[in-house]
Amino acid sequence: MITKIFKKNLPGPAKIINGSTIASKILEEYKYKINKLIQDSGTRPGLGIIQIGDRHDSNIYIQKKLQASCKIGVDAFLFKYDKNISKNQVLDKIIELNNDPKINGIITQLPLEISNRFDYTDLTNLVVPEKDVDCLSSSCYNNLCNHKFLENFVPCAANACLKILESINCSIAGKRVVILGSSKLVGLPLKHLMEFKKADTFLCDKTTKDLKFLCQTADILIVAIGCSQFINADYIKPGAVVIDVGINYDETNRKVTGDVHFEQALQKASYITPVPGGVGPVTVSMLMMNTYKAALKHHRNKISHG
Ligand SMILES: Nc1nc(=O)c2c([nH]1)NC[C@@H]1CN(c3ccc(C(=O)N[C@@H](CCC(=O)O)C(=O)O)cc3)C=[N+]21
Numbered sequence: 001m002i003t004k005i006f007k008k009n010l011p012g013p014a015k016i017i018n019g020s021t022i023a024s025k026i027l028e029e030y031k032y033k034i035n036k037l038i039q040d041s042g043t044r045p046g047l048g049i050i051q052i053g054d055r056h057d058s059n060i061y062i063q064k065k066l067q068a069s070c071k072i073g074v075d076a077f078l079f080k081y082d083k084n085i086s087k088n089q090v091l092d093k094i095i096e097l098n099n100d101p102k103i104n105g106i107i108t109q110l111p112l113e114i115s116n117r118f119d120y121t122d123l124t125n126l127v128v129p130e131k132d133v134d135c136l137s138s139s140c141y142n143n144l145c146n147h148k149f150l151e152n153f154v155p156c157a158a159n160a161c162l163k164i165l166e167s168i169n170c171s172i173a174g175k176r177v178v179i180l181g182s183s184k185l186v187g188l189p190l191k192h193l194m195e196f197k198k199a200d201t202f203l204c205d206k207t208t209k210d211l212k213f214l215c216q217t218a219d220i221l222i223v224a225i226g227c228s229q230f231i232n233a234d235y236i237k238p239g240a241v242v243i244d245v246g247i248n249y250d251e252t253n254r255k256v257t258g259d260v261h262f263e264q265a266l267q268k269a270s271y272i273t274p275v276p277g278g279v280g281p282v283t284v285s286m287l288m289m290n291t292y293k294a295a296l297k298h299h300r301n302k303i304s305h306g
Pocket of ligand 1: 107110134
C-alpha cells in the first residue's frame with residue numbers, strides 16, 4: 001500500500017527530449033535559408049574556428065561543427081595551432097578574419113590549451129561584434145546583460161536550452177529556474193536570458209550552500225558543471241524539467257556521461273535531455289543559425305551601402 005501511494009506521487013518515467021531531432025529540423029530550416037542567400041548574394045556564409053592545442057573533446061566538438069557546416073552550405077575553416085603558439089600570431093589571425101569578407105562568424109574553441117601563458121579573453125575580445133557568433137567578447141556579453149538582444153548574437157549553448165524548452169512548450173515566466181555552473185558559455189548568459197523571460201532565476205555552483213535544497217525547488221533545472229552524474233534523484237523536484245548540458249568523457253571505458261544521473265532523473269522528472277543526443281547537437285545548430293544571421297546582415301549592409 002505504502003509503495004503504491006509513493007509510486008502515485010512519482011511522475012516518472014520522464015519523457016526523453018531528443019536533441020538530435022530538434023537539431024536536424026533547425027539545420028534543415030537553415031539549409032533552405034542559406035540556399036536562398038547563396039542565390040541572392042552569390043556567396044556562402046563563412047565560419048572561422050580557432051583551436052589552440054589538441055584536446056580530444058575539442059576535436060570532437062569541432063568535427064561536429066564542421067560536419068553541420070558542410071551539411072547546410074556554410075564554408076567553415078579551421079585554424080588549428082600548436083599549444084606553444086605565440087599570442088601575437090593568434091591575435092594577427094583574428095584581425096585577419098575580422099577583415100576577411102568571406103568570414104561572417106569567428107569562434108575560439110574553449111578551453112584553449114595555453115596553460116595561463118596569456119589571458120584568453122584578449123583573443124575573444126578582439127572579435128568584432130558583428131562576427132562574434134559565440135557572444136564571448138565583453139562588449140557582446142555586456143549587451144546581453146543589459147537585455148539588448150537585437151544588437152548581438154545569443155550564445156549557442158544557452159540558446160540551445162531555450163530552444164529545448166520551446167520544443168516541449170514549456171513556459172518560463174514565473175517558473176523557478178535553477179542553473180548550476182556559472183561559465184561564460186552557458187550559466188552566466190543563461191541567467192540573463194531567463195531573467196529577461198521573467199523566470200525566478202538562481203545561478204549557483206557546486207559550492208553554493210544548501211544546493212540540494214535549492215535544486216529541489218526548481219521547476220526547471222539546468223546543469224552545466226562538468227561533473228559526471230553529480231545530480232541524482234535527491235536534487236530533483238518531482239515533475240521538474242531537467243536539462244543536462246554537461247559532457248564528461250570517461251577515458252577508461254570511453255563513455256560519455258552528463259552531469260545528471262540519467263536513470264535516477266528519469267524516474268522523477270517530467271522531461272529530461274540525454275547525453276549524448278541532448279543539448280550538444282542543438283548547440284551546434286544554434287551556431288549555424290548565428291552564422292547565417294551574420295551572413296545575412298553582412299549581405300544587407302552591402303546592399304544598403306551600395
Ligand atoms: N567557443 C566555444 N563555443 C562552443 O560552442 C563550445 C566551446 N567553445 N567549447 C566547448 C563547448 C561544447 N560544445 C559542444 C558542441 C557539440 C556537442 C555535440 O554535438 N555533442 C554530441 C556528441 C558527443 C560525443 O559524441 O562525444 C552529443 O552530445 O550528442 C557537444 C558540445 C560546444 N562548445
